[in-house]
Each structure stands twice: as C-alpha cells, then as structure tokens.
Amino acid sequence: MSPFLSVRDLRVGFGRDPEINPVVRGVSFDVAAGETLAIVGESGSGKSVTVLSINRLVDFGGGRIVSGSIKLTRADNSILDLTAATELQLTKVRGAEIGMIFQEPMTSLNPVLSIGSQIEESFRLHRGLTGKQAHAAAKDALDRVRIPDALRRLNYYPNQLSGGMLQRVMIATALACNSRLLIADEPTTALDVTVQAQIMALLAELKRETGMSMIFITHDIGLVAGIADRVMVMQNGLAVEQGELNQILDRPQHPYTQHLLHAVPHFASGQAARTDGKRSSEAAPAVPALRVDGLTVRFPVTSGIFRRPAGAVHAVEGVDFDLMPGETLAIVGESGSGKSTTARAILGLTKSTRGTFSAITQETSARRSQRPVQMVFQNPYASLNPRLSVESILAEPVIAAGGRLDGRTRERMSMLIERVGLPINSLDRYPHEFSGGQRQRLCIARALMLNPAVVVLDEAVSALDVSVQAKVLELLVDLQREFNLAYLFISHDMAVVERIAHRIAVMYAGQIVEIGRAAAVLANPQHSYTQRLIAAVPTVSRRKEHFELDTRQVPSLVRRLGFEPGPADWTHFGADHKARAEAPTHLQTAG
Amino acid sequence: MGYLTRRLVTFPLVLIGVSILVFVAIRLVPGDSITAMLGTEAGLLTPQQRVALTAYFGLDQNWLVQYWHWLLGLFRGDLGISVAYGKPVLDVILDRFPLTLELAFLSMIIALAVGLPAGVFAATHNGRPSDLAVRIFAMIGQSTPSFVVGLLIIYVLSVGFGALPTMGEFSPFWQDPLRNLSQLIFPAITLGLAFAASVTRISRSAMLDVLSDDYVRTARSKGAPARSVIWRHALPNALIPVVTLSGMEFGYLLGGAVLVEKIYALPGLGRVVLDAILQRDYALLQGSVLFIAFNFMVVNLLVDLAYSALDPRIRLGER
Numbered sequence: 001m002s003p004f005l006s007v008r009d010l011r012v013g014f015g016r017d018p019e020i021n022p023v024v025r026g027v028s029f030d031v032a033a034g035e036t037l038a039i040v041g042e043s044g045s046g047k048s049v050t051v052l053s054i055n056r057l058v059d060f061g062g063g064r065i066v067s068g069s070i071k072l073t074r075a076d077n078s079i080l081d082l083t084a085a086t087e088l089q090l091t092k093v094r095g096a097e098i099g100m101i102f103q104e105p106m107t108s109l110n111p112v113l114s115i116g117s118q119i120e121e122s123f124r125l126h127r128g129l130t131g132k133q134a135h136a137a138a139k140d141a142l143d144r145v146r147i148p149d150a151l152r153r154l155n156y157y158p159n160q161l162s163g164g165m166l167q168r169v170m171i172a173t174a175l176a177c178n179s180r181l182l183i184a185d186e187p188t189t190a191l192d193v194t195v196q197a198q199i200m201a202l203l204a205e206l207k208r209e210t211g212m213s214m215i216f217i218t219h220d221i222g223l224v225a226g227i228a229d230r231v232m233v234m235q236n237g238l239a240v241e242q243g244e245l246n247q248i249l250d251r252p253q254h255p256y257t258q259h260l261l262h263a264v265p266h267f268a269s270g271q272a273a274r275t276d277g278k279r280s281s282e283a284a285p286a287v288p289a290l291r292v293d294g295l296t297v298r299f300p301v302t303s304g305i306f307r308r309p310a311g312a313v314h315a316v317e318g319v320d321f322d323l324m325p326g327e328t329l330a331i332v333g334e335s336g337s338g339k340s341t342t343a344r345a346i347l348g349l350t351k352s353t354r355g356t357f358s359a360i361t362q363e364t365s366a367r368r369s370q371r372p373v374q375m376v377f378q379n380p381y382a383s384l385n386p387r388l389s390v391e392s393i394l395a396e397p398v399i400a401a402g403g404r405l406d407g408r409t410r411e412r413m414s415m416l417i418e419r420v421g422l423p424i425n426s427l428d429r430y431p432h433e434f435s436g437g438q439r440q441r442l443c444i445a446r447a448l449m450l451n452p453a454v455v456v457l458d459e460a461v462s463a464l465d466v467s468v469q470a471k472v473l474e475l476l477v478d479l480q481r482e483f484n485l486a487y488l489f490i491s492h493d494m495a496v497v498e499r500i501a502h503r504i505a506v507m508y509a510g511q512i513v514e515i516g517r518a519a520a521v522l523a524n525p526q527h528s529y530t531q532r533l534i535a536a537v538p539t540v541s542r543r544k545e546h547f548e549l550d551t552r553q554v555p556s557l558v559r560r561l562g563f564e565p566g567p568a569d570w571t572h573f574g575a576d577h578k579a580r581a582e583a584p585t586h587l588q589t590a591g
Numbered sequence: 592m593g594y595l596t597r598r599l600v601t602f603p604l605v606l607i608g609v610s611i612l613v614f615v616a617i618r619l620v621p622g623d624s625i626t627a628m629l630g631t632e633a634g635l636l637t638p639q640q641r642v643a644l645t646a647y648f649g650l651d652q653n654w655l656v657q658y659w660h661w662l663l664g665l666f667r668g669d670l671g672i673s674v675a676y677g678k679p680v681l682d683v684i685l686d687r688f689p690l691t692l693e694l695a696f697l698s699m700i701i702a703l704a705v706g707l708p709a710g711v712f713a714a715t716h717n718g719r720p721s722d723l724a725v726r727i728f729a730m731i732g733q734s735t736p737s738f739v740v741g742l743l744i745i746y747v748l749s750v751g752f753g754a755l756p757t758m759g760e761f762s763p764f765w766q767d768p769l770r771n772l773s774q775l776i777f778p779a780i781t782l783g784l785a786f787a788a789s790v791t792r793i794s795r796s797a798m799l800d801v802l803s804d805d806y807v808r809t810a811r812s813k814g815a816p817a818r819s820v821i822w823r824h825a826l827p828n829a830l831i832p833v834v835t836l837s838g839m840e841f842g843y844l845l846g847g848a849v850l851v852e853k854i855y856a857l858p859g860l861g862r863v864v865l866d867a868i869l870q871r872d873y874a875l876l877q878g879s880v881l882f883i884a885f886n887f888m889v890v891n892l893l894v895d896l897a898y899s900a901l902d903p904r905i906r907l908g909e910r
Binding site for chain 1: 804805806809810811813814815817819824827828901902903904
C-alpha cells in the first residue's frame with residue numbers, strides 16, 4: 001500500500017533567489033493513513049516551513065518550493081503532486097482534505113467574525129451548505145470538540161473565549177469537512193499545561209474516532225511521547241533522524257537527537273529538585289531577602305455612567321511567603337492565576353491593595369544597592385530597546401537609580417558581560433545582533449547591574465529553545481551561587497521549575513494553594529489543583545497515555561463589593577510543606 | 592448605552608470651550624467690525640454715529656456681558672446678526688451649509704470608491720510594478736494642492752472640451768438635481784482626489800499589516816479562495832484606520848473648502864468663515880465656528896459608533 005502522503009527530497013527557499021539559501025534542504029518522509037508523525041526541532045530548523053509546504057501556505061509567506069515532490073492520495077484515490085498543483089486545486093485540498101491548526105489560537109481566528117460564521121465557512125466552501133444547514137453543521141462541529149453550550153457559543157466572537165476554547169474552535173474548523181490529514185503546528189505551545197493536556201486528549205480522541213492522519217510539530221519531546229507513532233527530528237533544514245517513536249526516544253542514533261533528548265528538562269516528580277537549599281542547612285540565615293505578607297491586589301469593576309464600583313477582580317488574595325538569600329522560590333500556576341500580578345506588585349509595577357512586602361538587605365548598603373529587586377522578562381526580543389547599544393542598555397538601571405556611567409560602572413558591565421557568557425566586544429553592539437538566548441543573557445546582566453538582592457524571573461526561559469534554555473538555567477544557578485541571589489521564578493513549566501527551584505508555591509485563582517520544599521511538593525502534591533497540574537505534565541516516560549478530558553474552568557475572580565475571603569486554613573505535611581484546605585465548592589465544574 | 596450618554600454630556604462642555612476660545616481670539620485681533628463693515632466710509636462717521644452703531648450691535652458692553660448675551664441667545668436658537676451679511680447668523684450658515692455638506696459627501700464617496708480598491712489592489716500586489724504605480728499616483732495626489740488640481744481641471748475642460756464647469760447661482764439638489772450635480776461634480780473631484788490618495792495610502796498599509804496576520808493564514812488553510820480572503824477576512828480588519836481618516840477628512844470638509852469654493856465660485860461655508868474673519872464679524876465667526884465644531888463632534892461620534900460596528904472587540908460601554 002502506498003503511503004497516504006509522501007514527501008520526497010523537498011527543498012524550500014525564501015526571497016528573491018530561493019535556491020541560494022534554502023531553509024528546507026532535501027527532506028523526505030511518509031505518513032500512512034491513520035498515523036501520527038511528530039516533527040521535532042528547535043526554532044529555525046525548518047519544521048514549520050516543511051509542513052506549510054504541504055498545503056502550500058508557504059507561498060503566501062514568500063517561500064517557494066525549489067524542488068522535490070509532495071504526493072497526496074486524495075479521497076477518490078487519485079494522487080496529486082501538491083508541488084505542481086494549481087491554486088484552484090489547492091483551495092479544494094486545503095480545509096477539505098488537509099486541515100491545519102496553529103500555535104496561537106488567540107490570533108488565528110478572525111476577530112471580527114463570529115465563531116459560528118468561521119466554522120460555517122468551511123461547510124460553505126467545501127460542502128456547499130448554506131443558512132440553517134451550515135449553522136447546524138457548525139453546532140455539530142463544536143459538539144465534536146466538546147465545547148459545552150455549543151449553540152450559544154456560535155454567536156461568540158473570539159475575544160470572548162479562552163485560549164483553550166479557541167484552540168478547540170480551530171480544531172473544529174480544521175476538521176469540519178472530515179479532513180483526512182491534520183497538520184498541527186505547535187498547537188499547545190501557547191497554552192497552559194492543564195489546557196495542553198486537554199487539547200492533546202481531544203486530538204487523541206478525534207484521531208481514534210475519525211482515523212485521520214496527523215503531522216504534529218513540536219519542540220517539546222515530552223509531548224511527542226504522548227501522541228506520536230513516528231518521529232522525525234529536524235536540524236538546519238535537514239531531517240537528521242526519523243523512525244518509530246520508541247526507537248527514537250530510547251535508542252537515538254544521531255548526536256543531535258541525543259543532544260535534544262538530553263537538553264530537554266525531563267520532569268522527574270521531584271527527584272531532580274535541587275538539594276542545595278539554604279533552609280535545610282544548619283547555617284541558615286535568619287533574615288529573608290524578601291518577605292511578602294498578606295499581599296492583595298484587586299482591580300475595581302465599575303458600572304453605570306458614574307462608574308460606581310460594583311465589585312473587584314481579586315487578582316491576588318492574601319499571598320504570604322518569604323525568600324531567603326541564595327534561594328529560588330518558584331511560583332507556578334496557569335495564566336490568570338495571579339502569579340505575574342504578584343511579581344508586578346512586588347516590583348511596584350502594579351499597585352497592591354493591601355499587604356506588605358519588604359526586601360531586606362542584610363549586607364551593608366555599600367554592596368547591595370538601594371533597589372534590591374530587579375526583573376527579567378519573558379520575551380527577550382521585546383524587552384530590549386532596539387535603538388540602544390548594549391552599553392546604554394546596561395547603563396540604564398544605574399542611571400535610573402541615580403548613578404553615573406563612570407569607570408566603576410563600566411568595570412561592572414564588562415565583568416557581567418563576561419560572566420553571562422557573552423563576547424567582551426558586545427558592549428558596542430545592538431540587540432538585533434544577538435540570538436534569543438544571548439538576548440536573555442543580556443537581560444540577566446542588566447538585572448544584575450545594580451547588584452540586587454532579589455531577581456524576579458517572569459517566565460524568563462519560556463521563549464527559548466530547549467538546548468538554549470538548559471544553558472540559561474545553568475547560568476542562573478551559577479550566578480545565584482556566586483552572588484547569593486534570591487530568585488522569584490515564575491513559570492508554568494514544571495520540568496524547568498524542578499531544575500531551578502528550592503521551594504515551590506502553587507497559585508490558583510489568586511491564592512497560594514500549596515507551598516513548600518520543591519521535592520516535597522512535586523513528589524507528594526496535596527492540593528487537588530497541584531495534583532492536576534503535575535498530572536498534566538507530559539513526560540517521555542508516559543507513552544501514548546490516555547489523557548482524561550476535563551472541562552473544568554478556573555472560577556471567576558470577580559467578587560461583589562466588600563467581599564472578603566475567609567482566613568486560610570492550612571494543613572501541614574512535614575517541616576516545609578503545607579496546602580490550603582479545600583472547600584467543597586472550590587473547584588467549580590463548568591457546563 | 593453608557594458610552595453614548597457620557598459623550599452627549601461632554602458635548603455642550605466642549606462647545607462652550609470652543610466658543611469661549613473663538614470669542615476671545617477674534618477680539619484680540621486688531622481692528623473693529625464697524626470700520627471693517629463700512630470700509631473707507633468709516634472715516635465719514637461722526638463719533639455719535641459710531642457710538643450708536645456700536646451700541647446697536649451690542650459691542651459697547653464688556654466681554655463678559657457680550658458673551659453672556661450671546662450664550663442666552665444661543666439657547667433661544669438666536670446666534671445674533673451678521674454685520675457683514677446684514678442677516679441673522681443662522682440664516683447665513685443654513686444658506687451655505689447644504690452645499691458644503693453635499694460637497695463633502697460627494698468628495699468622500701469619490702475618495703472611498705477610488706482609494707479603497709486602489710489600496711487593496713496595491714497591498715495584494717505588494718512590491719510589483721503595479722503597486723509602485725499606485726503608490727506614485729497616491730503620492731502625487733496627496734502632495735498636489737487642491738487649487739492646482741482645480742485649475743487643471745478647469746483648464747482641461749475649457750481648452751480640451753471648450754466647456755466650463757457650471758457656475759453661477761447655486762441650485763440645491765432637491766430643486767434641480769442635474770444642474771446641481773453639474774455644478775458640484777468637478778469641485779468634488781478636486782477635493783476627492785487628495786482625499787482618495789490618503790485613503791489609498793492608509794488602506795494599503797492597513798491591508799499589508801492585516802494580510803500577514805495569523806487569521807488570514809487560517810482562512811487560507813481552510814481553502815478560502817483569494818477573493819474571499821481579501822474581501823471577507825482581511826478588509827474588515829483593515830477598515831478601522833480608513834474610517835478614522837475618512838471621518839477626520841469629512842469633518843474638515845464640513846468646515847468648508849475656501850480655495851475650491853473660490854475657484855469654482857461656490858457659495859460654501861468656507862468663504863463665510865473667511866469673510867467673518869476679514870470683516871471682524873464677531874457674531875458670524877462665533878456662530879459658524881460653533882456650528883463647524885458641532886458638526887465635527889457629530890462626525891467623530893459617528894466614527895466611534897462605526898468602530899464598534901466594525902470590531903466586536905471595541906465595546907464602547909466598557910472603557
């Protein structure tokens with residue numbers, strides 16, 4: 001039996017002369033009917049360009065297929081070479097036989113069209129359905145992706161739904177006409193872990209139901225283990241290795257595959273947690289670098305012409321923790337849980353409603369600066385001003401703190417540039433001359449210019465490729481030891497957290513629901529949300545696992561005026577591990 | 592609707608602000624309306640006559656009292672008497688306004704009918720010679736002053752066709768539509784060309800942005816043909832800046848277009864304002880500027896309402 005999709009020696013280039021510098025340089029692979037092929041690689045490896053060539057969307061991004069063939073067996077058993085297909089043929093293949101979903105569900109749906117009309121469009125284009133028929137078909141499509149209350153949701157606009165819901169809508173649209181091939185380009189990268197698990201479960205179920213083939217692109221080898229039959233590893237536009245799932249994961253042949261597998265932070269349920277914590281040792285410093293007590297952030301909700309306060313969004317509610325010098329506290333939780341708001345409040349970027357926090361400098365003020373808290377942000381591409389040289393960027397915090405660009409400052413710049421592993425001539429250069437990982441090193445150097453006591457790292461390694469991520473994490477650990485820094489590390493990635501955290505605080509709906517020693521929290525989670533969070537982490541060891549579909553949603557954080565939550569009721573588990581007692585209605589079930 | 596109510600509350604406040612500004616500004620300009628009105632004959636006035644005239648127009652009172660009287664009149668729908676035209680200010684304005692409104696409308700229709708398709712065409716042919724041609728035309732259209740375009744049109748008409756645009760007494764649309772259009776079509780083209788050039792440029796750049804958005808790629812991945820991708824998925828998302836620009840230009844045009852009115856000998860609002868300034872006609876200037884500001888605010892309100900119709904993310908109630 002010939003394969004359902006057969007790609008041979010595909011070469012794709014961009015620009016005026018695509019043959020000179022191809023991005024994809026001779027890739028061949030087959031996908032059998034009902035099979036899932038995972039394409040793994042870091043950014044720039046050509047994996048997205050490869051799949052965009054299959055439905056020829058690459059043409060619209062300025063790319064051109066230079067040579068090779070992509071043979072698709074169509075529904076009527078004829079074989080079509082997609083590289084030679086006309087645009088008219090392609091519009092009949094796209095959406096009808098090949099569906100595609102993308103990384104950013106938030107931006108991949110048209111903001112001015114209702115969900116319903118966007119799903120109906122597929123039926124209109126490929127089935128000729130109109131009016132009521134199309135509407136009914138769209139409702140069925142939403143039902144199929146397990147969106148509760150589908151009929152009402154058809155009239156929603158994309159801005160009214162969460163990322164996970166939107167990705168379901170994308171899947172519904174892509175599969176509306178029973179496409180036999182679904183191309184999923186990093187479909188869960190932008191989503192929270194628990195939502196990711198639900199989308200993966202949905203894809204697995206739909207695959208079983210429809211027998212479709214799937215090409216699944218990801219940089220996360222943990223996800224591959226859960227869904228793929230076969231794996232192809234790409235590097236620099238070449239497929240360096242491909243084969244059966246178990247073969248690739250257990251006996252990788254190519255050094256790059258081995259490197260990738262090694263670099264990926266594997267989640268080990270707390271076994272890989274750091275053991276150099278200061279708390280457990282005898283010589284524990286008594287004074288914390290940062291103490292947060294009852295931090296509360298509320299945003300008012302108003303109504304009416306006169307904007308009377310009608311209630312408040314309780315974004316952060318009564319958060320307490322302390323952070324010792326040389327210690328990392330990781331705050332984990334999904335988007336909307338209040339973890340970033342907590343960080344912003346500590347930095348003074350958001351006004352706190354109540355509560356105190358103090359960064360205590362136990363050393364003399366000559367060594368520690370007056371601004372003891374500094375921050376590193378998630379996106380190194382957006383957080384460096386492209387018009388400033390590296391020298392000006394590093395001088396910025398010093399000048400902002402009232403210092404001057406003198407010999408001492410320059411000395412510290414050179415020291416830090418070298419320390420974060422950048423070439424010494426970097427100071428005269430501009431951010432665009434650096435890669436993502438290098439930029440994040442620059443951001444770290446900038447944060448350290450004032451010799452802070454506490455560094456807040458808000459998803460600081462999330463945007464980086466895995467091998468770069470591993471190196472930046474190593475650097476962070478080294479710097480922490482060297483300068484006795486306290487890290488407040490905010491992340492959604494449990495595997496990364498396991499590598500860097502001494503302690504973990506789990507946030508849910510604005511509150512800390514569990515906090516304690518990293519090893520204890522990860523190995524023995526007590527709160528039901530922590531348990532769910534950890535169960536959702538994909539790992540290489542869990543192969544072809546069946547995820548449970550779960551439609552529970554985070555409860556609304558909007559409360560009526562004057563609402564005050566009751567005092568927290570903590571249950572202790574061991575010396576440094578406690579979890580909040582759960583009220584029966586704490587986790588609401590939606591739909 | 593909370594937003595609308597709030598806007599309507601701010602309306603009179605802005606208008607009072609504008610009126611105070613104009614009231615003070617015109618009185619700071621040297622010269623007085625009596626002298627301006629009578630021209631050289633002003634020298635023949637006896638001091639008693641001058642005082643009497645000044646008192647007749649109420650110009651002898653102090654500014655606060657003058658302003659208060661004007662404000663009271665305003666609430667009765669009385670904007671005062673124009674010194675220059677010898678008629679109630681409101682009559683002068685309402686005489687001229689239909690022409691200005693129609694001219695602004697025609698110009699906008701021409702601008703959108705030409706500019707929008709041209710911009711979309713240029714965006715979808717980005718980087719090709721046809722795109723370059725559209726961009727050059729747009730650049731020329733935008734940088735050529737309207738009086739040059741107007742004179743060129745008259746020149747071409749008279750030399751090429753031996754005809755002139757219809758001039759003389761203006762006939763409103765409801766009296767003689769054909770004559771009305773023949774009077775206004777060339778002025779409208781004159782004003783519409785520069786307007787169209789701006790629309791072309793802004794719709795081109797907005798479309799270029801939108802065409803690289805993720806949801807356009809999604810539409811293509813669904814198998815939507817190019818026509819549907821451009822007109823159904825991309826264009827509605829690119830319309831916000833076009834609506835902003837059109838609203839603004841339309842608002843300006845409602846204030847009259849002095850040069851074009853002059854070239855085509857049209858009695859529009861622009862010349863009323865100019866006359867009012869030149870003749871120190873306080874009442875007329877205050878009235879017409881207030882009227883123009885009011886129109887501008889109405890247009891802006893309509894533009895805001897158009898946003899929410901175009902984009903469900905813009906909820907006017909919540910901001």
